[in-house]
Amino acid sequence: MTGDRVIKRFPRKDGGRAEREWRALSLLATYAPGLAPEPREADLAAPEPVVVMSRLAGAPLRGTAVEGKRIVALAKAVTTLYEAVPPDVVCKVPLRPGHQGDLVSRLNEWAVTARPRAGGPVRQALDAGLKWLARSGLGAGAPGDVSPVFGPGDGNLANYLWDGFRVQVVDFEDSGRSDRAFELAEITEHVGSWVEHPFDVTAFLEQFELSPAETVRLRESRRLLALVxxxxxxxxxxxxxxxxxxxxxxxxxxxxxxxA
Structure with a gap:
């Protein structure tokens, strides 16, 4: 971090994170200026890619009591984020990492290779979650009846900065094409939303008018991410x-x- 800018360096084999970061900053600078850092420059071909952006002044929401006007501001920020990039542009953006198909594949592998030796309620929840996953049909792919949106791909409240008036968004390493319900589930189910301070999920989700298909999608996405x-x-x-x-x-x- 230098003065009014942030220099973000990525490891040699970053799995495309620098490219996704730069793409997101460029798209949001065009379609939602002020919501995210301004892109300054990038060297994506460097042995260790670099992305330079403006520095935002807000403080992370994680670790704070997110309620009242903060919840409203958070909902407004993510709504702007999901709606800003036009559909014809979103369709050309690659699918985000950690999408539904990716997570289902990981869980099926973990169930065999990395199943924790837990007992009691943890074992009960793991078993119940895997039984649900097997009959959920999520392995067949993402539903076709929800509209694609541009998603940040990370629900950590540390990436949402509150400056006392509005919320801005940082960290787009896992961004890409997604859908609104899945991205909302990313926020509600991220451990950072509840491990330090309880996050009022009901008050947050009440800020959104979801279609019937999105309501079902949200429920299933929350279960999937909670199992992960x-x-x-x-x-x-x-x-x-x-x-x-x-x-x-x-x-x-x-x-x-x-x-339940």
């Missing part, structure tokens, strides 16, 4: 936990509640 997080947190609990004690048990409860 349950695997991640259960695996973490067996190794070197980064989150507070009891996090995986709380996630197990969230999983079972979403399946």
């Amino acid at each position: 997080w349950l695997f991640l947190l259960a695996g973490e609990a067996m190794g070197h936990p980064r989150n507070p004690p009891g996090t995986v048990e709380r996630q197990a409860g969230r999983m079972l509640e979403l399946l």
Whole structure:
């Protein structure tokens, strides 16, 4: 970070993260100026790619009580983000990493190769989640009755900055073509939305008018992402936990509640 700009460096083999970051900043500078950092320059062909952008003044929402006007501002920011890029442009944007098909494949692999040796409520939630996944039909691909949108691909509230008046968005390494319901689920189910302060999911989702198809899609996407997080947190609990004690048990409860 230098003065009024941020220099973001990526590892040699970054899996396309620098390209996605630059594409997102360029698209949003065109269609939603002020929502994200301004793109300054980039060297995507460098051995270690570099993206330079303006620096935003807000503070991350993660770790704060996101309520009242902050929830309204967050909803306004993501609505602008989803609606800004025209449909004909979105259709040309590659599918974001961690999309539905990708997550289903990962879960099916983890169920065999990395299933945590957990017991009690965590084992119950893992088993229930995998049974749901097997009959969900999500492995057949994304539904065709929801409109594609440009999505940031990361629901971590640390990427949403509050300056006292509005919310702006940073970190587009996993951005790409998605759909609104899936991206909303990214926010509601990210561990960062509840592990430190409870996030009022109901108040947040009430800010959006979802179609019947999106409502179903949101429910299934929340379950899918909650199961991914349950695997991640259960695996973490067996190794070197980064989150507070009891996090995986709380996630197990969230999983079972979403399946009820």
